[in-house]
Amino acid sequence: MHDEVKEYYGKVLQSSEDLKTDACCTTEEMPDHLKQAMSKIHTEVASRYYGCGLVRPQQLQGMRILDLGCGSGRDCYVLSQLVGEDGFVMGVDMTDEQLDIANAYIDYHTEAFDYKKPNIAFKKGYIERLDELNLEDNSFDIIVSNCVINLSPDKESVLKEAYRVLKPGGELYFSDVYSDRRVPAELVKDPVLYGECLSGALYWNDFQNLAKKCGFLDPRLVEDRPLGIENKQVEALIGHINFYSATYRLFKLDDLEAACEDYGQSVVYKGSIAHHPQFFNLDKHHAIERGRHFSVCGNTWQMLKESRFCEHFEFYGDMNKHFGIFPGCGSDIPFTKSISSDDSSVGGGCC
Ligand SMILES: C[S@@+](CC[C@H](N)C(=O)[O-])C[C@H]1O[C@@H](n2cnc3c(N)ncnc32)[C@H](O)[C@@H]1O
Structure with a gap:
């Protein structure tokens, strides 16, 4: 699955125009201060945005943020502005072509944000294995992720690793795709359905139970929208499964009931x-x-x-x-x- 996904995001897709469904798109209205932050993002970074929601929790000044599956870095560069020069943002992704673009514009954005030095770094790696990147326990205030966890073949490891590296009281605030029933195994094998962030999606109740098993005891839904599948071929394959883009916030708090x-x-x-x-x-x-x-x-x-x-x-x-x-x-x-x-x-x- 990792290789197929790398192929999809590294070679098949060149920009968000190439997507076949609106699963990896964001339709939410943006508040003015975010529009302003977005306007400073380089067009090449922005053109390879494949997220499905707005991953902008409140109160970010000075925070250390980790972005799981950062792609070409659009969310990271927006967050880099919101945390300010004293904060820090790290993006992790496994696909070279995505990271090449993210890395190519570090200096450009440092200058555009009027920072003396970059407050951002990108690492190549797997979000299931953050330990291989030497990311320490309790080391991030917030973790974000945008339309990525559905692509992981081992979602339990992703959530457990996120829990491990979050500080107590920190949160995983992320947008992803979910289904209203379990997706049949034969659809999970379809590289386009999988790459388009549909057939790897978790059935929402399986997700909530998995989150609890991994230590996130009270998942909170922030916003959601049904996905419009306007491609006839894709529609025929998925039948009556309904898909949603949803943003959840999961606090790392051991005493939740x-x-x-x-x-x-x-x-x-x-x-x-x-x-x-x-x-x-x-x-x-x-x-x-x-x-x-x-x-x-x-x-x-x-x-x-x-x-x-x-x-x-x-x-x-x-x-x-x-x-x-x-x-x-x-x-x-x-x-x-x-x-x-x-x-x-x-x-x-x-x-
Ligand atoms: C749909 S794109 C979203 C990218 C980015 N979050 C955005 O909003 O533009 C999915 C990204 O996740 C990365 N990805 C998928 N599975 C991954 C994994 N297991 N480990 C690291 N990166 C992964 C892909 O390489 C791709 O860049």
Whole structure:
């Protein structure tokens, strides 16, 4: 699988124009400060972008970030601006052609961002084997990844390695493709379906269980969209499987509970995170308004208190008295389209 994927991203695809589906495209509206950061990215780097979501968590100043499957480096160069000169971004990818482009523009971007020295580095390697790159335990604040983990033949190792190198309280914030049912083995063998980030996709419930097994005890869905498969051949092959692009955030917090439990706690957002003056969106179910008491379960409390977000919240309560299960933290079926729907007219523009 590794060789087929290298061939696909190194030789078959030359730019996002060559994609056959919109799986590896991003359609989300970008806020102005991100548009500004994007405008500084060299066109050759941007033209080989194959991501499926926006991997821009809040509060990045000074952070050490690792990008799994960085490709030609578009996300890394945007993040390089958001972490500032004191932060650091490392991209890992296995495909020479992608890394050649990423590396070719380090000096260009250092100058464009007005930095004295680069705050970015790219390494060639496999995301299943970060130990071979000497990446140490507890060494990154945040890990991002954009449309890559579905391509890995060993997703469990990827998640376990991510957990190992994340600092406690850090998070894996990543966009990827998921399916609403398990993809049959014969489709996984199809090099185009696999290369286009479809047939390697995990069924969402298998993903959530795998994430928990690897230590990420309460996966939080940030956003999702159904993929529009507009290629007739691809559509015929995949039949009634529905695919989604989704962004999850997985916190490395050992004390999270298996379910959201109610301890009568609440938080108040101070509105102090740059570019997020009115709301802090933890995930799809938590838009926390500035200055307003917001009831939270014990897990959400920990995600805010034991992470880089702590200083931006006031915390009320503790975990001494239990009031039962917390209502409404998430839903069993995470994605927006009903899995029993026959409607194939899902949206999704391209790139
Ligand atoms: C769909 S592209 C996404 C690239 C990049 N994240 C972006 O948004 O443009 C997938 C990338 O992941 C890399 N990749 C896939 N599997 C990998 C693995 N097991 N180890 C390292 N890189 C991998 C490929 O070489 C390719 O560059």
